[in-house]
Amino acid sequence: MKIFLYYILLVNIYGFILMYIDKNKSKKGKWRISENKLFITAILFGSLGIFLGMYTLRHKTKHPKFVIGIPAIIILQLFIYFKFLNNLLP
Template structure:
């Protein structure tokens, strides 16, 4: 159980970092993080971090696939996580 919590914390912190990094790269006109990479992190239970990064850095907030897709992934992940926790109790 501890490993799962550590993993979720780490992947979400990484998601926030990726969004921050991509925002800075976009401001400097440099090579960007592919959208597929961002969605892969989100699907790997990092959707909360990606979502927080979107809000904190106002990044990807005009792209419908992010505005709709990331919250949907987050809802599914929260459902899976709490279903898993409930079964352990």
């Protein structure tokens, strides 16, 4: 359980940092982080970091794919955690 919590913490920090880097690159007109990479990070339980990055940095908040998709992933992950993982992990 402890390892899982450390993983969740790290992947969410990583997701937030990805949003920060992408926001800075968008301001400078440079090559950007792909939306697929952001969504894959979210699916790998980094959705809260991506979500916090969206709204604290005001990044991707006008894209329906993110405004609807990231909260949907969070809800799905909460369901998975409470339905399955909570019972498996001591």
